[in-house]
Each structure stands twice: as C-alpha cells, then as structure tokens.
Amino acid sequence: MSRVHDMGGRFGDGPIVPESEDVIFHADWHPRALALTLAAGSLGQWNIDVSRHARECLAPKDYAAFSYYEKWIAGVADMLVERGVVTPAELSGACDAQISDLATKKLTADQVAGVLARGGPADRDSAVAQAFQIGDAVMTRRIAQNVLVAGGHTRLPMYAAGAKGKILRYHGTHVLPDSNAHRLGEAPEPLYAVVFPASELWQHPEHPRDEVVLDLWQSYLEAV
Amino acid sequence: MPHDTHDHDHPHALLPPQPALRVKALETILTQKGLVDPAALDVIIDTYENKIGPRNGAHVVAKAWREPEFLDALRTDADAALLELGYYGRQGEHMVVVENTPQMHNLVVCTLCSCYPWPLLGIPPGWYKSDAYRARVVREPRAVLADFDVRLPDETAVRVWDSTAEVRYLVLPMRPAGTEGWSEQALMDLVSRDSMIGTGVVQVPV
Incomplete structure (x- = not known):
C-alpha cells in the first residue's frame, strides 16, 4: 500500500458540495497560509516535489484530520526544521527566533509579481530517448x-x-x-x-x- | 497530558494546534528571522484575491469561440498562445486545452494533491481540493457531475484528466447555440469556472 494522499477511486467520501466562484478562501488564515508557503518556498530550500512529499509524509491521521491549508503549513514547518532553517526550539517558542543566514533571500513585496509570473517550468533537456509514439x-x-x-x-x-x-x-x-x-x-x-x-x-x-x-x-x- | 491528535515525530506538532494561531506563529517566527516580509504576503494575497482568477480562463474560452485562428494556436502550442495574452506563471507553466464535443466531455482533477491551472483559474475551489472529489471523480465522474446538477447524454463519453505532472489542463466548454455574433465580453459572462474544470456546462440563461 502507498500513502494516504493516494485516494483516487476510494469509496465512502460522500457528496461534493459546489460553491460560488466568489468564494476564494474560507477563513482569514487561509490566504495567510497560502502566501506564507509561497514566500517560504522562494528561499530556495526545496523544490515542488520535495514540498509535495513533505505533505504526503504527514501521519495518516493528521493528513485525514487537517484541512487543506493546515497540511501546507505543517509541511512547511517540517521542511524548515529538516533544512535547519528554523530550530525546534524556535518553532515551539522555547527561545527567541534568531536572524537567519538566508535572510538575504527574503522575498520582498516588489519581487512578488515577477516571481509569480516566472513560475517554475519543469521541462528540461534529457539524454533519455523517447521510447513510445502516440497510439502505442x-x-x-x-x-x-x-x-x-x-x-x-x-x-x-x-x-x-x-x-x-x-x-x-x-x-x-x-x-x-x-x-x-x-x-x-x-x-x-x-x-x-x-x-x-x-x-x-x-x-x-x-x-x-x-x-x-x-x-x-x-x-x-x-x-x- | 498526552496529545493523540498530532504526530510528535513531526516538528509541526511544536506549533500551536489551532490552525489560525499556528499560521500566525509561523509567520511571526519567519518574520523575526528575516525570512518573510509580511508586506510581500499581502501582495501575494491581493494577487490571488483580486488579479488572477477564472475571468482569465473565461477570456481564453470566449476568444477561442470567436477566433478560429486563436483556437488553432491553442491546439498547436497552448503555452505560446496564452503567453501572448499575458497568461503564464506559477502552476500554469505547461498548459493543454481540451475541447468538449457532443461525443466527449472532459473533466479535470488531481487525485494526488490539488494541481490546477492558477494563471487561468486562480486558486482552486474548496471542493476541487476535497477528498470526495479527488477520490470519486476518476471512478464515477457521472455521479460527481450529478452533484453539480450536470447530466450528460448517453452518447457522450467522459474523459477524466488526472493531473499527475506539471502539465495543467483547461476545459474548453461547448459554445451554446444561439450565441452567434455575441461580443467577447458577452460570451465571457456565460463562462463559469466550473465549466472550465468540466463540472459545469455553458448555457444561455433563459
């Protein structure tokens, strides 16, 4: 068996509740969690695949219990500690947070539009030859x-x-x-x-x- | 006192358990460390609340309905055609537009997480990220469509696109009859977000 996030085809989840296009976030902390995740990502300490894996590595009971942006925040916190960017003592509030060596990489307000517009394309040149053709x-x-x-x-x-x-x-x-x-x-x-x-x-x-x-x-x- | 709601092997359990406080605490810590600028967070939020949303996608759909050469360009190289309109960026770096026909209805999901074409549709709706949608739509797309009050004729096959890579899919809904000669803006107003995910169809209001 794989991990709890791999839920395609699962039975028992019940109805889907459509919602208006005007609803973007469901709580005040949701946009903050989204923005914090994007800003932390721009520190360059992980790629999109590392960050997806961090969310998938949540304990199954946490993955099932956490709302969407709770998973994001938990994943970010885990990656920050794993990379040594934040110490467990800082995270728990046991000590004051110290200025980081990575502070020079902080995403500033004037950089946001450019960073979001650039994105992170995943296509790369490869030495692996194409083995299959359309229709194979x-x-x-x-x-x-x-x-x-x-x-x-x-x-x-x-x-x-x-x-x-x-x-x-x-x-x-x-x-x-x-x-x-x-x-x-x-x-x-x-x-x-x-x-x-x-x-x-x-x-x-x-x-x-x-x-x-x-x-x-x-x-x-x-x-x- | 034992806590059984969080996994203590994971550092995130060191943050306050209540989500709003948890986010606030992490923002405070990262700001104190010089790693996050709260003003930059405000700009990110403003971008996705007010600037990037499903009206971008509706513009693409209306233009594709009106201009055959733009539709051809979308089919040939969607990234290039969309870039000309200024639609490119995070979570939309590799776009494919899939066209609904009377024979084929397209529907998009990400069963493994929540991949979605942000530059064209903005932040995904709550239901798109829900366990129920992710779990069910690949196995019973017609039952899911019924939750959206959409019922397809028996001659229409459903093709569900599970976005497992960085390629993002936009559904081009069928243009409703009776809209010949309509302006781009009038057509845009008909195009719902859900119709570009595939959980809706475009209809002329009666």
Whole structure:
C-alpha cells in the first residue's frame, strides 16, 4: 500500500458540495497560509516535489484530520526544521527566533509579481530517448511505488498500477518527481499523457466508453 | 497530558494546534528571522484575491469561440498562445486545452494533491481540493457531475484528466447555440469556472 494522499477511486467520501466562484478562501488564515508557503518556498530550500512529499509524509491521521491549508503549513514547518532553517526550539517558542543566514533571500513585496509570473517550468533537456509514439500500447508499473526510495514520492497513483493504456500525447522531457523529491537530481525523462479505458481501472465503470488520462513518465511504463 | 491528535515525530506538532494561531506563529517566527516580509504576503494575497482568477480562463474560452485562428494556436502550442495574452506563471507553466464535443466531455482533477491551472483559474475551489472529489471523480465522474446538477447524454463519453505532472489542463466548454455574433465580453459572462474544470456546462440563461 502507498500513502494516504493516494485516494483516487476510494469509496465512502460522500457528496461534493459546489460553491460560488466568489468564494476564494474560507477563513482569514487561509490566504495567510497560502502566501506564507509561497514566500517560504522562494528561499530556495526545496523544490515542488520535495514540498509535495513533505505533505504526503504527514501521519495518516493528521493528513485525514487537517484541512487543506493546515497540511501546507505543517509541511512547511517540517521542511524548515529538516533544512535547519528554523530550530525546534524556535518553532515551539522555547527561545527567541534568531536572524537567519538566508535572510538575504527574503522575498520582498516588489519581487512578488515577477516571481509569480516566472513560475517554475519543469521541462528540461534529457539524454533519455523517447521510447513510445502516440497510439502505442503501454502498461504501467505493477506496483505504484518509488523504485529509488522505499516509501518515496511517486506520481503513479495506485488505481492506475498495472493498467494497460495507450499513449495519447507526448509532453517532451520533464523533471522526474520520484528523483527530485528526494534531492537525487532532476533526472528528466519523456513524459506522456496515457489514456486508459475506465473498464481497465474499475470493476464497475459507469459507461463503456469513459476514459481516464494520466500524465506518466517513461520509466513508469513498459511496452505491451 | 498526552496529545493523540498530532504526530510528535513531526516538528509541526511544536506549533500551536489551532490552525489560525499556528499560521500566525509561523509567520511571526519567519518574520523575526528575516525570512518573510509580511508586506510581500499581502501582495501575494491581493494577487490571488483580486488579479488572477477564472475571468482569465473565461477570456481564453470566449476568444477561442470567436477566433478560429486563436483556437488553432491553442491546439498547436497552448503555452505560446496564452503567453501572448499575458497568461503564464506559477502552476500554469505547461498548459493543454481540451475541447468538449457532443461525443466527449472532459473533466479535470488531481487525485494526488490539488494541481490546477492558477494563471487561468486562480486558486482552486474548496471542493476541487476535497477528498470526495479527488477520490470519486476518476471512478464515477457521472455521479460527481450529478452533484453539480450536470447530466450528460448517453452518447457522450467522459474523459477524466488526472493531473499527475506539471502539465495543467483547461476545459474548453461547448459554445451554446444561439450565441452567434455575441461580443467577447458577452460570451465571457456565460463562462463559469466550473465549466472550465468540466463540472459545469455553458448555457444561455433563459
């Protein structure tokens, strides 16, 4: 089994409650949590894959109990301590917070627009040759787990493990999260959109022609 | 007194348990350490509350409905076409636009977290980030659509896009009949956020 965040296909979650487009945040601290997370990220101590993995590493009972932005804040706090940016004593308030060596990297108000506009593109040149063409039949890894690190980050959901599909699009070569989340390098490789019949994934699909598409890295796939 | 709600192996448990206080405490600590400028946080919040939101996506949809050459450009290289309109940035670096037709309805989710095209739609709605949506929509998209009062004809197949990489998807909803010759602004006003995620369809109000 994988981690608690990998919930695609799970039963028992109940109805979805639509909401008005005007509702952006549900509590005053939500936008603060979002902004704090983005500002802390700009210190350059982690990449997006490391930060996703930090949230996934929350204890299952915390992951299930925390609201969305509570997960973000918990992940940020854990990464700050892991990187030695903040000490446990500072976090608990047992001592006064000291000026950090990273203070020169602080995101200033006038830098925000540029940083948000630049984003963080994930496409990279790669020496790994494209192995599949559009229309090729492929099968995903039978076990949806990181092959480099036990219990590590991966973007192959459990529900799509060992499933047969077809290459729908080629996205070029992108950073491999399974490596990048563990600071093992970006290891870029070909990335594809792979289409699966719903009947390949679910015992009781709703409709015979429904499909699910996932973006999957070449190393998640084998030819069939 | 034992605490059984937080995992004590994780440093985050050192912060106050109440979420609003937890965020406040972390902001105070990082500000004291010289790592965060509260004024920068205000600018980030203003950006996503007032500047970047689903009206950007509605602009793209209305333009694609009116201008065949723009639609072609979106199909060929969405990133380049969107950049010309100024829509690029964080969580929208690699865009693909997927077109609804009478034969195929597209629906977007991120089952593993909450990936979403921020430059075009802003911050994802609460339900998009909910366990229920993430868990259910890949397995029973039609039951999920019913929660949004959307019912598709039997001849329409559903294609659910689970955003597992940094590629972000925008649904191009079908243009409703009776809108020929409408202005870009009038068309934009019809386009809901949900119709660009795939949990809504665009209709002319009666």
